[in-house]
Amino acid sequence: MSSIGEKIITPQFCSLQLNDVDADTSDPILRKAFGVFPFETEFDEITGISGSPVFNLTKNALCGMAIRGGMNDSKHCTVWYIDMFDIMKVLQDVHEGRSETFYEKTIRI
Secondary structure (H helix, E strand, O other): OOEEOOOOEEOOOOOOOEEEEEEOOOOOOEEEEEEEOOOOOOOOOOOOOOOOEEEEOOOOEEEEEEEEEEEOOOOEEEEEEEEHHHHHHHHHHHHOOOOOOOOOOOOOO
8 A cells, every 4th residue: 555654755666467448438538447456455445546557468559548546345346547649649738839739539339
């Protein structure tokens, strides 16, 4: 479990294999994935997962960034993450000095 002190932040690292389910129908930027911890954990919540990288083992590439997650029970969790396509579009426009962005995206559900 991570701990945050007055001057020191001590993260606890772990690897969670997720299965991407689909795009979230209420927000086209979000994708949803389910994971199962293959071992007993010392925690019952995954608060603080925001900002964690989401890596696609099949493509051997970074595919997104976790923004929220929750435990369904002691071993199963759901993670919502922003697709790398959207992150790259926003970063490109920030780099170019734009204050807003617009792009089209095809979502496979």
